[in-house]
Amino acid sequence: MQTVQIRFANKMKIIVDAFGGDNAPLAMIQGSAMAVEAFGVEIILVGDEQKIKSTAQEYNISLEKMTILHTSEVMQVEDDARTILKEKKSTSMGMGLEALANGEGDAFVSAGSTAALTVGATFIVKRMKGIKRPAIASAMPSTKEPFLLLDCGANEQVRPEVLVQFGLLGHFYMKHILHVEKPRVALANIGTEENKGMPYIQEAYQLMKEAPYHFVGNIEAREIPNGGADVVVADGFTGNMLLKMYEGTALAMMKQIKGILMKNITSKIGALLLKGGLTDFKTKMDYTEYGGAALLGLSKIVVKAHGSSNAKAFKNSIRQAVLAHESGMIKEMEKSLITLSASEERSEEE
Amino acid sequence: MQTVQIRFANKMKIIVDAFGGDNAPLAMIQGSAMAVEAFGVEIILVGDEQKIKSTAQEYNISLEKMTILHTSEVMQVEDDARTILKEKKSTSMGMGLEALANGEGDAFVSAGSTAALTVGATFIVKRMKGIKRPAIASAMPSTKEPFLLLDCGANEQVRPEVLVQFGLLGHFYMKHILHVEKPRVALANIGTEENKGMPYIQEAYQLMKEAPYHFVGNIEAREIPNGGADVVVADGFTGNMLLKMYEGTALAMMKQIKGILMKNITSKIGALLLKGGLTDFKTKMDYTEYGGAALLGLSKIVVKAHGSSNAKAFKNSIRQAVLAHESGMIKEMEKSLITLSASEERSEEE
Numbered sequence: 001m002q003t004v005q006i007r008f009a010n011k012m013k014i015i016v017d018a019f020g021g022d023n024a025p026l027a028m029i030q031g032s033a034m035a036v037e038a039f040g041v042e043i044i045l046v047g048d049e050q051k052i053k054s055t056a057q058e059y060n061i062s063l064e065k066m067t068i069l070h071t072s073e074v075m076q077v078e079d080d081a082r083t084i085l086k087e088k089k090s091t092s093m094g095m096g097l098e099a100l101a102n103g104e105g106d107a108f109v110s111a112g113s114t115a116a117l118t119v120g121a122t123f124i125v126k127r128m129k130g131i132k133r134p135a136i137a138s139a140m141p142s143t144k145e146p147f148l149l150l151d152c153g154a155n156e157q158v159r160p161e162v163l164v165q166f167g168l169l170g171h172f173y174m175k176h177i178l179h180v181e182k183p184r185v186a187l188a189n190i191g192t193e194e195n196k197g198m199p200y201i202q203e204a205y206q207l208m209k210e211a212p213y214h215f216v217g218n219i220e221a222r223e224i225p226n227g228g229a230d231v232v233v234a235d236g237f238t239g240n241m242l243l244k245m246y247e248g249t250a251l252a253m254m255k256q257i258k259g260i261l262m263k264n265i266t267s268k269i270g271a272l273l274l275k276g277g278l279t280d281f282k283t284k285m286d287y288t289e290y291g292g293a294a295l296l297g298l299s300k301i302v303v304k305a306h307g308s309s310n311a312k313a314f315k316n317s318i319r320q321a322v323l324a325h326e327s328g329m330i331k332e333m334e335k336s337l338i339t340l341s342a343s344e345e346r347s348e349e350e
Numbered sequence: 351m352q353t354v355q356i357r358f359a360n361k362m363k364i365i366v367d368a369f370g371g372d373n374a375p376l377a378m379i380q381g382s383a384m385a386v387e388a389f390g391v392e393i394i395l396v397g398d399e400q401k402i403k404s405t406a407q408e409y410n411i412s413l414e415k416m417t418i419l420h421t422s423e424v425m426q427v428e429d430d431a432r433t434i435l436k437e438k439k440s441t442s443m444g445m446g447l448e449a450l451a452n453g454e455g456d457a458f459v460s461a462g463s464t465a466a467l468t469v470g471a472t473f474i475v476k477r478m479k480g481i482k483r484p485a486i487a488s489a490m491p492s493t494k495e496p497f498l499l500l501d502c503g504a505n506e507q508v509r510p511e512v513l514v515q516f517g518l519l520g521h522f523y524m525k526h527i528l529h530v531e532k533p534r535v536a537l538a539n540i541g542t543e544e545n546k547g548m549p550y551i552q553e554a555y556q557l558m559k560e561a562p563y564h565f566v567g568n569i570e571a572r573e574i575p576n577g578g579a580d581v582v583v584a585d586g587f588t589g590n591m592l593l594k595m596y597e598g599t600a601l602a603m604m605k606q607i608k609g610i611l612m613k614n615i616t617s618k619i620g621a622l623l624l625k626g627g628l629t630d631f632k633t634k635m636d637y638t639e640y641g642g643a644a645l646l647g648l649s650k651i652v653v654k655a656h657g658s659s660n661a662k663a664f665k666n667s668i669r670q671a672v673l674a675h676e677s678g679m680i681k682e683m684e685k686s687l688i689t690l691s692a693s694e695e696r697s698e699e700e
Contacts (some may be wrong), residue, residue, distance in 0.1 A: 072486045078543075096441045106650040153540060156548050190503060190590040193428075198587065221594035225602035241588055241594050243572035249599035252575035253635070257607070260627035270623030277591065277610035277617055284677050285603070 012039075012325055014318055015105035018047035019074040019092040020112025021310050025052055028111065029061055031314025036065045038315065039322050044105055046096040048072045065144055071095050077307075081115035086259040093117060100300050107301035107321035109292070111309045118154040121295050121302045128330070130337045131159060134297035135166045136236070136304060137173055138243055139320075141284050144227030148174055151233075152293055153240035160204035163187065163233055164211050169296040170231030171213040172336070176329040177320075178230075185211075186219035186229035188238055193218070208233075212336075221245075250285050292317035294324060299334075301325055358477065362389075362675055364668055365455035369395035369424040369442040370462025375402055379411055381664025386415045389672050394455055397448040400420045404582065421445050427657075431465035435473055436639050439624045441618070443467060447474040457651035457671035461659045468504040471645050471652045478680070480687045482510060484647035485516045486586070486654060487523055488593055489670075491634050494577030498524055498533075501583075502643055503590035510554035513537065513583055514561050519646040520581030521563040522686070526677040527670075535561075536569035536579035538588055543568070558583075561688075571595075600635050642667035644674060649684075651675055 016032050018025045032043045042065045045052055049070040056063050062335055075084060075091040084094050093112045097120045100108040108125075110117055114136065122134055137150035148170050155162070167185045174183035187205055189197045194205055196218060208215040219229050221242060234242060261271035261278075271278070292305035292313075301324045305317035324330075366382050375397055383391045392415045395402055396692045399420040406413050425434060425441040434444050442464045447470045450458040458475075460467055464486065472484055487500035498520050505512070517535045524533035537555055539547045544555055546568060558565040569578050571592060584592060611621035611628075621628070642655035642663075651674045655667035674680075 042607070143605060188585055188591065189507070190594075216594055221591045222598035222601070224595065225599045237540055238588065238591055241538065241571045241591055244540075245574065245592050245595040246599050248572035249575045249596050250603065251572070253600065253603050256493060256634075260624060260631055263627050267625050267627055270620040273616050273620030273623070274610060277613050281610055284606075291482055 012107075012219065012322060013042045013044060013105040013229040014321055015044045015046060015069075015099050015108045015109070016318070017092045017096045017110035017112055018052055019338045020110040020117075021305065021314075022111075023310060024111065024226060025055055026059060027309055027314050029056055029063075029310045029312045030059065030311035031309070031318065032066060032317040033061045033063075034311060035318040035322075036062075038124070040065075041318065041322060042066070043318075044069050044096075044099065046071065046099070047074075047092040056281050069095060069099060075112050075116050077113045079113070081113065081119040084120040086117045088116070093120060094124070097121060097302075100302070101125050106325045108301065109303045109305055109317050109321050110303035110316070111292070111307055111314060111317070114153055114304055114307075117302065117304055118295065121298050125298050125300050127297055128299050128337060131169075131297040132165060132204060134234060134295050135169055136239075136293045137170060137296045138293040139173075139178070140243070140246060142225055142227035145180070146178060147224070147227065147230050147242055148178075149224075149232045149234070149239055150296065151236040151239045152243045154295070155236040157237060160200050160207055163176075163201075163204040163235065164207045165297070166233045167208055167211055167213055167215065167231060168336075169333070170233060172329055172333045173294065173296060174230045176327040176332055177323050180230050182214050183230035184216045185213050185231040185233065186216050188221065188224070188232050188234040188242065189218035190220065192220060193220065204233075254282070254285070259331055292320060294320065299330065301330065304343050362457075362672060363392040363394060363455040363626075364671055365394045365446045365449050365458045366668070367442045367446045367458070367460035367462055368395040368402055370460040370467075370662075371407060371655065372461075373660060374461065375405055375638075376409065377659055377661045377664050379406055379413075380409070380661035381659070381668065383411045383413075384661060384665040385668035385672075386412075389669060390415075391668065391672060392416070393668075394419050394446075394449065396421065396449065397424070397442040399633055414509040419449060421443060424573055425462050425466050427451055427463045429463070429466065431463065431469045434466045438466070443470060444474070447471060447652075450470040450652070451475050456675045457653065459653045459655055459664070459667050459671050461642070461655035461664060461667070464503055464654055464657075465619060467652065467654055468645065471648050475652060476649050477647055478649050478684055478687060481519075481647040483512050484516060484645050486589075486643045487646045488522060488643040489523075489528065490593070490596060492575055492577035495530070495580070496528060497577065497580050497582060498528075499574075499582045499584070499589055500646065501589045501591055502593045503586045505586040506646070507550075507587060508585050510550050510557055513554035513585065514557045515647070516579060516583045517558055517561055517565065518686075519683070520583060522679055522683045523644065523646060524580045526679040527673050530580050533580035534566045535563050535581040535583065536566050538571065538574070538582050538584040539568035540570065541568065542570060549697065554583075574632070591595050604632070604635070642670060644670065649680065651680065666695055 018028045046069045049068045057064040073091040100267045134149035136154045174180040292303045295302040303321045368378045396419045399418045423441040425443040485501035486504045524530040642653045645652040653671045
């Protein structure tokens with residue numbers, strides 16, 4: 001992902017929820033400044049103007065190419081997600097989504113509550129025509145190339161047709177953003193055989209065989225980190241479990257490796273000799289390099305940064321929004337959905 | 351787990367499915383011989399007598415303290431699981447379960463089809479009184495102490511009451527086999543709040559609060575490898591996903607670390623300096639050290655060894671059966687279930 005070139009981001013405007021996430025607003029302001037510097041984008045920071053300005057001043061962060069859309073309200077993680085459509089409309093998240101819907105920017109990035117962002121994006125920004133449910137899609141490292149996991153938690157359970165659509169959304173993302181020619185789309189399941197899993201998963205399998213993408217069948221969780229597919233489709237409950245188990249296991253192992261390296265003077269010398277390889281490895285496994293999760297299936301670009309994002313992770317989430325905009329992915333998706341629904345109508349008439 | 355003492359295994363008789371698993375019968379015969387040597391147990395090998403004898407001769411394996419229960423039939427992974435009750439009754443798995451049910455041995459160990467073993471154990475060996483569904487329970491390493499994950503795939507989806515029982519089964523296993531005084535039982539979920547997850551999970555949460563064990567609430571997948579709970583309860587679909595994602599991520603990371611260590615002459619010297627620490631780490635993360643998965647909720651001890659078990663992994667699965675028998679776990683579970691159902695009846699009468 002590191003090698004993807006940013007071409008004309010200086011024409012882009014990214015709306016940023018400056019008050020979403022554990023490290024807000026500092027990490028969001030710093031990350032935005034890094035993105036301005038690296039990609040030449042303009043930023044609209046949504047949040048308390050006074051606090052943004054004082055934080056920038058305190059930490060000596062330039063607000064060049066940034067404007068502020070003021071609101072003093074913040075969506076809290078414990079707030080009921082649906083309140084974003086009413087009582088919490090004027091929070092930094094709500095106003096950011098509203099600004100995106102009104103065309104004031106090209107994309108919206110937030111590290112705030114996933115549930116609220118999903119509800120808000122679905123009803124304020126709106127879905128793409130024909131899409132039943134949006135999905136949270138996370139690009140993640142494998143031993144080979146990065147892969148996309150979706151849904152990572154927008155919908156706990158879904159019908160088979162929705163899983164089929166997730167495959168299509170993932171296909172487009174991998175094709176247009178990560179430039180995989182013919183993405184291998186797989187269905188997460190407890191076995192590779194067609195008759196594995198609950199009835200709704202078996203039904204999805206049959207429908208995916210007919211879908212307009214390269215469906216490669218079921219994938220067992222064991223093969224996911226090994227690059228067994230480019231797109232892994234799951235309902236939001238399962239996808240969230242897989243995502244977090246992956247992160248948790250990687251973090252736990254990293255922690256233990258660090259302990260081995262730092263154990264004594266001999267091990268520290270050993271660690272020095274391995275430095276290059278270990279740094280590459282750490283970079284590869286570092287999820288902050290992969291930006292956030294994209295909310296796919298919407299008519300505009302919405303990126304969910306990790307709740308615990310630091311400045312660098314947040315900058316990478318902005319990069320993801322920039323790449324999505326540049327790729328013209330949404331237009332491509334819309335075009336294909338129109339062709340698809342037209343051909344479905346034709347085949348129904350036959 | 352390495353430090354647990356085997357006390358009087360020489361009075362035990364373990365029934366072994368010599369023809370289940372990818373490396374059967376060689377790994378099963380070798381693993382059994384290792385178990386005889388290490389624990390002093392007697393073994394009944396179920397399978398083709400001719401093949402067992404010729405394999406033992408070819409690889410120079412002693413069959414001391416082993417008897418053979420002959421059958422030339424084998425349960426195949428692709429066979430419908432239910433056939434074990436009828437057409438496939440005379441397979442090595444079917445006959446082994448029958449022998450266990452008839453009291454010819456103290457435990458049964460198989461690396462064959464999980465689905466067939468679950469069906470066979472449920473209907474041939476029978477469940478413990480009061481238990482609705484058996485669960486596959488896997489002991490796994492964490493950055494702290496080992497934990498138990500169940501169900502790892504015996505039942506794809508279950509009702510809330512069954513999840514509550516899984517918690518109880520896990521509680522007993524951790525208490526009696528791994529000697530955890532007061533096991534922390536948690537429910538796998540996509541958030542820690544009570545209102546997270548599908549309705550049946552929310553309902554299980556409420557019931558588990560009242561259950562006769564130390565329920566610590568929901569656990570997110572990220573905290574599982576970090577030792578966030580001693581017992582992690584999930585339905586079989588989710589549990590299987592978690593188990594395999596854990597294994598897959600650990601294997602993928604190990605592979606990459608190996609690549610770093612073996613990259614060039616400098617890295618190889620570094621690797622040498624880290625040798626002790628890396629070996630400890632590898633041992634800790636090696637699932638073959640943890641034996642197989644126990645089928646809990648049955649009236650007798652049934653252990654499912656990993657399908658890809660080598661001799662050492664199979665020996666450790668036999669050790670797990672030995673420990674389970676020695677601990678008197680099943681009697682303890684039965685006693686508690688009787689007390690529990692008596693107190694439930696009382697409270698219903700009140």
